[in-house]
Amino acid sequence: MTDPDLLSLQRWMSLVVQHPKDAQAAVRSKKAKQYIPTGLAMHGKVVLPSSRMEPMARLDVYNGGYLSRLIDVIRSDFPGLIHALGEHAFFHLAQDYVEKHPSQHANLIFFAAKLPGFIAKRKDLPKRAFLRDLAQLEWFISEAFHAPASQAIDPASMQNLSPEEWARIALHCSPSLRLLESPYPVNGYLQSFFDDKEPEFPARAISRVAIYRKDFRVWRLGLDKPAFQVLSKLLAGEAFGTAIECAGDQAHRIGDWFQDWSADGLFTGYTLPPDSTP
Amino acid sequence: MNLSDLRQDDLGLGIGLRTVHFGHILENWPDIDWFEILSENFMHTGGRPMYILDQVAERYPIVMHGVSMNIGSKDPLDLEYMQELKVLRNRCKARFVSDHICWTGVDGTNLHDLLPIPYTEEALKVMAEKVKQVQDILEAPLTLENPSTYLEFAHSEMSEPEFLRQLANETGCGFLMDVNNVFVCASNHGFDAKEYLRQVPWDQVLQFHLAGHSTFETHKLDTHDGPVCDEVWELYRLAHELSGGRSTLMEWDADIPDFDAVHGEALKAREYRQSMSSTSSSLEND
């Protein structure tokens, strides 16, 4: 056989690096044989032996590092999930995730983005709706940490808006703001975990939380239903007047909410669309 | 900025800008010549790391060192990555932008490892084209580091220094000579590290790396988790003589001790840099 071209060699080595078992299993696989015959790979025709290592052992240096490196990335983003699942189940989940969703980005910070959705499809996991939401919460924390920097709105800049203009404005939200509604108390669970209280799987109880970054720290703010609904509409870019309709009989709290959320840097500006009333 | 301007730019002794040292740096603004950043740690992120970097870059020269350019892959250059990289370079006014002579993935997958390339004419051509493209985007020379490798390909057609020489001829790129990586590779592949250094195209070398590694029964691994060993210091002495002196960085990326310990390890290089004048005159007399 002629020497492998660069593309075949790299596709072959990519399979070897990613194989869940080891290099030998990889070079024997059907996929790898498409690029390089097993015999050549095993007998030093592709990778040379060293004085102390056979070709497969040399390839295993790369194979062995791959899985642990990527699992460590997931590990650092999901401490609460690891607690909920236990180390053993977490490792298997993470291993499957690495196999099904190899990194497609130059930056590892995006690697675990699909983990909540991946958990949602895992029928073998007990309480997977809870686990999915817990993972989603932890992922939002990571996203908020990395979100672009932004400047909070100066409330003075809104002083001259008329009530009619207030109704029409669309507020710009902080790029770090994320909202999560769950049938489980995921935020309470995570806080208990952070407080070393070793929380158990919680019973169902709807919870709502806003996640955002202020002063380089990520904050989690529990919200009740009306506050959550108003903030969701604002985040979706709806007019202030439309958003506050969700408050229903809690409309009297809107002034306080706006003040608190502004102070927390949740709003960065606003757009006043032209008046379309005839 | 062309390569010969950059070559004159010996920044002295630097260390990597690492999260665990942020507090110390902000409180003390230590007396250190320069910092190297891991480019990807400051890309696609807008929080505290960028706030720190902006302040550090106001006070110290910065050099950027990346791991995801994938310059040796058959995949095309990731242009979105390159644009982000350039934005970061402009923001922190980095003196050099470096990556590795390696590939990190193919068909769009990133394996997040510095994988070895075969030293063949084909790989040279692929890499040279991409290096030229990078340099057009950056409007500056790219600097490439010799990696630590744990295998060699049977169909390689030339040595690593010869590959560097030909790549430089094709592209005019710069090199970052990691002395520890030379030592690790020499041990893993059974070549003479000093002989390797004598074959390096020194006119192209802009920077040195020093680091610690781990020794296993069968091979050495580039772990960056400890001080520099005596053999690597001796290689650095030779590299310094052969190059005439270049910006030098102490890499410490795992089990990172406090700032002063890492900086202290970098400052040991002074001894080897100062001893150059006497040794180089003796070399000339050889």
Ligand SMILES: [Fe+2]
């Ligand atoms: Fe290095």
